[in-house]
Amino acid sequence: MTPAHSITIESSHALEEQLRFFAFGGAPLPSPDVLKNVQQRLSKRQRLATLLKGNLDFHGEDSGYVSHNLHAFAAKFPPQLARGFIRGLTTHRDVILDPMMGSGTAVLEALLEGRHGIGLDIDPLAVRLCRVKTTPVNVREVQDEGSKVFLRANALLSKRDVIERNLVKRFDKPTKTFIDYWFLPDTQRELMALTLAIQDVLDVSVRDFIELTFSSIIVTKSGGVSRARDLAHSRPHLDRTKVPKNALDQFAARLRKNLKSISQLKNNGPSTTTLTGDARCMPFADGSIDLIVTSPPYANAIDYMRAHKFSLVWLGKSISDLSELRSKYIGSERTRDTQCNAMPKRPELTIRRLAKCDAGRAAVLRKYLSEMRAVLFEMYRVLRADSAAVVVVGKSLMRGIEIQTPCYLADIAAGIGFDVVGIVPRVLDRNKRMMPARFHERASSMIERRMREEYVIGLLKPEDL
Secondary structure: OOOOHHHHHHHHHHHHHHHHHHHHHHOOOOHHHHHHHHHHHOHHHHHHHHHHHHOOOOOOOOOOOOOOOOOOOOOOOOOHHHHHHHHHOOOOOEEEEEOOOOOOOOHHHHHOOOOOEEEEEEEEHHHHHHHHOOOOHHHHHHHHHEEEHHHHHHHEEEEEEHHHHHHHHHHHHHHHHHHHHHOOOHHHHHHHHHHHHHHHOOHHHHHHHHHHHHHHOOOOOOOOOEEEEEEHOOOOOEEOOOOOHHHHHHHHHHHHHHHHHHOOOOOOOOOOEEEEEEOOOOOOOOOOEEEEEEEEOOOOOOOOOHHHHHHHHHHHOOHHHHHHOOOOOOOOOOOOOOOOOOOOHHHHHHHHHHHHHHHHHHHHHHHHHHHHHHHHHHHHHEEEEEEEEEEEEEEEEEEEEOOHHHHHHHHHHHHHEEEEEEEEEEEEOOOOOOOOEOOOOOOHHOEEEEOOOEEEEEEEEOOOO
């Protein structure tokens, strides 16, 4: 080995170490100029491979900074994960897309890093949340309007006939049945008083913020105003012993907390775009996106609507409309009228193995993978050449069979044309992103197993030939 060659190898290793340090070393970014120099000396593929070798666990780190903690949301990935790939793979004012944005973590991180973030989701609560957490507000104005909402709601509570009349006329029968099951009568009156008071807020951005705060006292990690527990994990269980907290008191406390969080949000350059839409058919031009960071639904794992409907019914959605919308989610169990094609070898073998013991589960898995193929095709279409997609997903279980979703998605992506740069595990933080995975064997009294890790898939759209 010649001395010159040795220097080249050492320089490459040093550049990779610098890249990982600047990408995952915390905020604020130590030296943008040095990072830019590192980016220019490493190819996009080298950078992606280097970042995948970093420590992606982020245990013990604060993930609730700025507006990340405005509202509970099941299975959020840590913002440091999105931030690292955004820093390492893009430059100022690049366009970052999360086509299944969930709580909007990647979109907010794009904004904080001076990129233009775009979020897309079919879930109405996800759209609300991402829009609010990425929109700076006049804190004093929101505080004043929130105080007025609290006072109006208190006054309305004394007008029992008005509250009762609205509880009757506002909801159709299935929705009212749902509300009667999950909310005690006193809580219903408190929530209706708040709902009516919020309607009088004229400024749209202020009302959006206040409505999200209202939602956050219903869909919450602990306590909350419904009779449900586990709402933040999308697995509501009726707790007959639970004494729900006073909704107005919870609203006032949460408003103070959310205002403190949103006050930290500063627009660091480009704005964000939040859209209602389907990742299987994206409204973006070919080759218009510089980086995709996303975490799709897991096969047979998370049912977001089970929790989200608890607040959405108070925000004007009916149970029947939400049920119909839920059937359109990626991974839903409605398999009729679904066009499902053959899969690559590994997923096809698993589907056939699963079909031997449960044809229905096999159909659900085939549908999920077919839908994800449509998503991956769209991701490939909208990405610029020589740009990356980072997909965070985990395994699951069906009838005791391990569903190796990361490998299956990588196989599908490769068939579309992506270069699969790597698939690496990250250990989940028990207190943050630990997610339930259904265990379908009736032994063990249907005890829920919990996923301990998930996988980060690094994909690269090759340069134009």
